[in-house]
Amino acid sequence: VQLVESGGGLAQPGGSLRLSCAASGFTFDSYAMTWARQAPGKGLEWVSGIDSDGSGKHYTDSVKLRFTISRDNAKNTVYLQMNSLKPEDTAVYYCAKSRFSRWVMTIGLNAVDAWGQGTLVTVSS
Secondary structure (H helix, E strand, O other): EEEEEEOOOEOOOOEEEEEEEEOOOOOOOHHEEEEEEEEOOOOOOEEEEEEOOOOOEEHHHHHHHHHHEEEEEOEEEEEEEOOOOOOOHEEEEEEEEEOOOOOOOHHHHHHHEEEEEEEOOOOOO
């Protein structure tokens, strides 16, 4: 399994970035995918999850209505569109694979069996 994130960088408050995660080494359209982040000096925080067929999407409260998760199963890629960015969104963002086909909120990150290397997002003026 290989997960490679891209799209991080510097954004101004109120700006946008789109993260991508290219997956390989497994049957991508059979598994839920997720994004998590780790801010400087803080623990890992779950951000969003999407079911294998894209039908179910879930978000942590702090990013609802600002972030959108999506996937293109033909391209083996999952995305995180981040709008209205805030300084508190600054973090390393990780893409991860679930061992299940649906993202189950009660299981959360305990469902993850593979992680990407992360991409840094910095929101600053």
